[in-house]
Amino acid sequence: MRRKLWSAAAAALLVSAGIAVPGPAEANDRWEYCGNDALVKQELKNGTLWQMCWRVDVKTGLVLEKVAFKGKRDKLPIMVLDSSTIAQLNVPYDSGFNEWNDITSYGFGGDFMQPLAASDCKGQRRGVWTGAGQDAKKVLCISEEEAGLAHRLEGETPEKPYAKMGSDLVLQTISKVGWYEYITEYRFADDGQISVRLGATGDLAPRDYTTPDQGWPIGPGQTDYSVNHYHSAFWRVDFNIGGYGTEKVEQYDTAPTGERGRRAAIYSTSKTDVATEATLNTATRRWWRVVSPTSKNADGHFRSYELELGANDPYEAHPETQPDVTFTQYKPCEKFATFNQDPECAGTTILEYTNGERLSDPVMWVRVGFHHVPRDEDQSPMPVHWQGFDLVPRDFTAQNPLAPADRLDVNGDGVS
Amino acid sequence: MEHPWKSRAQRLRWGLGVASCTAVVALAVAWIGGATASTPHQVPGGEAAAPASAEAEPAQEPAADPTLGPAPAAGTGRDPLTPSELDRARTAALAAPLAGATDVNGAAGPEYLSFELVETKEANAPRRAAVYFYDYTADKLVKRTVNLKTGAVEGTFTAAKRQPPPSDREVAKAVELFLADGLSTDFKAAYQKATGKAFTSPDQLEITGTTYVARPADTGADKCGEHRCVQFITRVPDGPFIDITDIVVDLSGRTVARLR
Ligand SMILES: [Cu+2]
Numbered sequence: 001m002r003r004k005l006w007s008a009a010a011a012a013l014l015v016s017a018g019i020a021v022p023g024p025a026e027a028n029d030r031w032e033y034c035g036n037d038a039l040v041k042q043e044l045k046n047g048t049l050w051q052m053c054w055r056v057d058v059k060t061g062l063v064l065e066k067v068a069f070k071g072k073r074d075k076l077p078i079m080v081l082d083s084s085t086i087a088q089l090n091v092p093y094d095s096g097f098n099e100w101n102d103i104t105s106y107g108f109g110g111d112f113m114q115p116l117a118a119s120d121c122k123g124q125r126r127g128v129w130t131g132a133g134q135d136a137k138k139v140l141c142i143s144e145e146e147a148g149l150a151h152r153l154e155g156e157t158p159e160k161p162y163a164k165m166g167s168d169l170v171l172q173t174i175s176k177v178g179w180y181e182y183i184t185e186y187r188f189a190d191d192g193q194i195s196v197r198l199g200a201t202g203d204l205a206p207r208d209y210t211t212p213d214q215g216w217p218i219g220p221g222q223t224d225y226s227v228n229h230y231h232s233a234f235w236r237v238d239f240n241i242g243g244y245g246t247e248k249v250e251q252y253d254t255a256p257t258g259e260r261g262r263r264a265a266i267y268s269t270s271k272t273d274v275a276t277e278a279t280l281n282t283a284t285r286r287w288w289r290v291v292s293p294t295s296k297n298a299d300g301h302f303r304s305y306e307l308e309l310g311a312n313d314p315y316e317a318h319p320e321t322q323p324d325v326t327f328t329q330y331k332p333c334e335k336f337a338t339f340n341q342d343p344e345c346a347g348t349t350i351l352e353y354t355n356g357e358r359l360s361d362p363v364m365w366v367r368v369g370f371h372h373v374p375r376d377e378d379q380s381p382m383p384v385h386w387q388g389f390d391l392v393p394r395d396f397t398a399q400n401p402l403a404p405a406d407r408l409d410v411n412g413d414g415v416s
Numbered sequence: 417m418e419h420p421w422k423s424r425a426q427r428l429r430w431g432l433g434v435a436s437c438t439a440v441v442a443l444a445v446a447w448i449g450g451a452t453a454s455t456p457h458q459v460p461g462g463e464a465a466a467p468a469s470a471e472a473e474p475a476q477e478p479a480a481d482p483t484l485g486p487a488p489a490a491g492t493g494r495d496p497l498t499p500s501e502l503d504r505a506r507t508a509a510l511a512a513p514l515a516g517a518t519d520v521n522g523a524a525g526p527e528y529l530s531f532e533l534v535e536t537k538e539a540n541a542p543r544r545a546a547v548y549f550y551d552y553t554a555d556k557l558v559k560r561t562v563n564l565k566t567g568a569v570e571g572t573f574t575a576a577k578r579q580p581p582p583s584d585r586e587v588a589k590a591v592e593l594f595l596a597d598g599l600s601t602d603f604k605a606a607y608q609k610a611t612g613k614a615f616t617s618p619d620q621l622e623i624t625g626t627t628y629v630a631r632p633a634d635t636g637a638d639k640c641g642e643h644r645c646v647q648f649i650t651r652v653p654d655g656p657f658i659d660i661t662d663i664v665v666d667l668s669g670r671t672v673a674r675l676r
Binding site: 032033034035037038053055056057058059065066082083098099100101104105106107124125126127128129136138178206207240245330332339340341342343344346348 | 480481482483484487488491492493494495496498499530531532533534535536537546548556557558559571573574575577578579580581624626627628629631649657659661
């Protein structure tokens, strides 16, 4: 039996106090963020609700704004993101023969954004106006997808574990640039995680064949060496935690102290405030979070989201594609990680945006590179290959937002 | 002569039919927002439905795709710009004089490129559109912001060396310059060889244009970036690929070059 430290009445009290310190977007703000055609508002089967506004920008394609999360015990949705877009996609060939900038030289919107067939989308398809305004093309797919086991804990009998199957709200658009078809995907999990990904499918570029040290033979024998290349992508993410904005950025590092405890080496975790604009790189056990200085969960902890990077090939040939993550002070005209095209801003790359300003409203630029060595299976169509990152809630809710009612008394070390 | 060749939109007919990703089971979906909602505007932080019990699973079938009705005259908040908002913004932005500006054909007035909804964090800010032009006289990108509530042009910003994607008109002009240039001889011969037909009209090609900006080490068209330049990805409809990605058309300098 688990320790029961709270009575059922106390647990109910905790639930009703679940929304601590309502932010402007939680309680007071009656601003209509967008109309129905632009609103995605969906409750997942476990009771979590996500809502946001979507639209298509001619260059960045799918734009999400005002993204809010509501756990099944929250009274109101709590704002997470002010906006998120892709901010560049460089495609340089290992042969040095070509380098494309798919966002700033083509764009993911306009004619490049593909209409979705029913076979492209297992959920609901949403349209945008085209031409004179009366023709619509369905470009956004919204679906709820199974995510597997969300949590599991031994219960009172073997037949009754605390087990829950999770699901994700998935938004996708497809943009065709050249022979590639890129899937812009956002995956909003019922536990609050946001996965941001770019998928690449379509076909390999024809005629881009090269020598063995720069490619891979994908036809019969050893003749057709399809060129190796990068898909080096950037995203621009602007948080708005609790609707207050003005987040702080923290870097955490854990290192061995050189000392030993009773049975094992002692490691120490330290925090470095990223108080001014900075270009940063990964290291073993290093991570970053964007934390609200205002919005707290029911445990009195400040709400934050943590950046989790996975597989990632940096393209070192350009200085501006070297940083893994860059934090800059918010400026609406800093839209693209490289080749910025807004004349209102003097800077054109993240390196120029990073010029020593204090971070009172940070924008996070995440670079995720994928070095693609073609394989026989890439013909044809090419199986989707993915690149991206996760935004993981850290202290956004005081406990697991999917927790069953009779686990709510487990909060802390169990000694009161 | 607005669109002498097949438009980019026509590429769609061979760009479809891609299964979207790691297909997982799609669940029944309880739509409580979007175009199927009955209240005109759902307010975040507002009347959210009571959360369903974690144990109860909604059993509804997925809703049919909502139909996008006629575009409203004006959007709300972060809605996309409506076609009529765009019309008004573009007209207002063009009406404000821009001394000496010329378009891709050398005619008076800048070349229209694109528009966007202006980003804002102000809760009750009026919706604003930004309209982008290229001024071929000054070789500068121009952004004009228009307040959609008042119709006023509120800001004009210009900068050199900014090269957004080309408009259809610009791609058409670039194709025209390429086909009139001696550097298209090889392409025409390749077309003849691949199809058995003479290349006589841009209609025989599907063309996507992309802006080319020279990196410091690039040779062949090193003015590009300062100048507005276009590269092509071409496809013979239902036919072979003829690679002309080495060709760069300098629309500012009216020259055609081959990258080395
Ligand atoms: Cu690839």
